[in-house]
Amino acid sequence: MTQVYDHGGGVRSLRVPIPDNPLGHTLVYLLDTDRGPVLIDTGWDDPDSWDTLAAGLTACGTSPEEIHGVVITHHHPDHHGLSGRVREASGAWVAMHEADGAIVRRTRQTRAERWFTYMTAKLEAAGAPESHIAPLRATRPRALPGLSPALPDREIVPGELLALPGRRLRAVWTPGHTPGHVCLHLEEEHPARLPGHGRLFSGDHLLPEITPHIGLYEDPDDATVTDPLGDYLDSLERVGRLAPAEVLPAHQHAFTDAASRVRELLAHHEDRLTGLLVLLAEPLTPWQLAERMEWNRPWAQIPYGSRNIAVSEAEAHLRRLVKLGRAEAVTGSEPVTYVAV
Numbered sequence: 001m002t003q004v005y006d007h008g009g010g011v012r013s014l015r016v017p018i019p020d021n022p023l024g025h026t027l028v029y030l031l032d033t034d035r036g037p038v039l040i041d042t043g044w045d046d047p048d049s050w051d052t053l054a055a056g057l058t059a060c061g062t063s064p065e066e067i068h069g070v071v072i073t074h075h076h077p078d079h080h081g082l083s084g085r086v087r088e089a090s091g092a093w094v095a096m097h098e099a100d101g102a103i104v105r106r107t108r109q110t111r112a113e114r115w116f117t118y119m120t121a122k123l124e125a126a127g128a129p130e131s132h133i134a135p136l137r138a139t140r141p142r143a144l145p146g147l148s149p150a151l152p153d154r155e156i157v158p159g160e161l162l163a164l165p166g167r168r169l170r171a172v173w174t175p176g177h178t179p180g181h182v183c184l185h186l187e188e189e190h191p192a193r194l195p196g197h198g199r200l201f202s203g204d205h206l207l208p209e210i211t212p213h214i215g216l217y218e219d220p221d222d223a224t225v226t227d228p229l230g231d232y233l234d235s236l237e238r239v240g241r242l243a244p245a246e247v248l249p250a251h252q253h254a255f256t257d258a259a260s261r262v263r264e265l266l267a268h269h270e271d272r273l274t275g276l277l278v279l280l281a282e283p284l285t286p287w288q289l290a291e292r293m294e295w296n297r298p299w300a301q302i303p304y305g306s307r308n309i310a311v312s313e314a315e316a317h318l319r320r321l322v323k324l325g326r327a328e329a330v331t332g333s334e335p336v337t338y339v340a341v
């Protein structure tokens with residue numbers, strides 16, 4: 001049942017299922033080191049996913065008990081979900097970038113009611129209709145899944161090599177999809193001698209056929225006006241310049257020619273920003289903009305939770321346009337509307 005793929009040079013991938021999710025699975029990588037096997041990401045916290053991970057490790061001649069360390073690309077539950085369980089089994093360290101570590105700490109401290117209040121206020125400010133917000137007000141907050149993620153015990157420092165005996169794995173900070181997302185550059189010759197510089201574990205930053213979600217960095221305690229899409233576009237250029245021989249992403253499949261995938265994604269976002277400026281010929285709230293943007297299906301068919309994600313994505317694009325001086329907030333509008341300049 002477990003699908004293990006040997007990428008050569010002491011790197012294998014395990015397909016760990018994500019329950020009830022169209023993405024299907026997370027590619028968890030197993031990296032051999034002189035101190036023992038190290039995981040890059042762990043997968044969703046679910047009994048089936050855990051069994052699949054454990055069976056995959058057995059198929060690789062090891063086990064959860066033997067894991068030396070866990071390197072996390074970003075805090076999302078399909079990547080970090082099983083880290084706590086791996087650490088319990090093995091005593092492995094868990095490493096994450098500080099910005100995502102801070103989110104983990106806050107998630108563990110924030111009570112569910114606080115999130116509902118925060119989300120309600122955000123949706124009101126974005127111009128969501130009362131019919132969309134009302135269910136949030138009516139919900140009796142209970143524990144939400146993924147509200148107690150494992151605290152990392154090591155920090156991934158951008159630009160530095162990780163302490164992995166016998167390997168050269170360098171952290172590359174790639175904020176955008178999350179504020180503390182990292183890619184991991186294996187600075188070793190490609191085992192099949194493909195041209196380029198080593199291999200890049202790209203997490204969700206660079207995927208072969210999916211455009212990663214770029215929304216706002218949701219944080220009830222931080223009022224900083226961040227620009228996640230701007231961060232993401234900068235991060236894309238950063239990994240493009242690395243020119244890895246092969247990219248090992250956390251979903252879908254490995255691929256080569258990172259530079260052309262980077263160009264495609266840069267062009268996609270530029271097209272999208274240009275398209276939004278056309279819509280912003282009239283003043284729109286973020287919600288109205290989301291309703292008019294192109295999604296993978298008509299707005300009326302987008303489920304409730306996905307609409308919240310869509311609005312967050314619309315806001316990330318608005319932030320970018322404002323930062324570039326291509327759009328501005330209409331003075332005195334309430335909720336705030338934006339218009340092309």
Ligand SMILES: [Zn+2]
Pocket residue numbers: 074076177204
């Ligand atoms: Zn993610």
Ligand SMILES: [Zn+2]
Pocket residue numbers: 076078079204250251
């Ligand atoms: Zn993911």
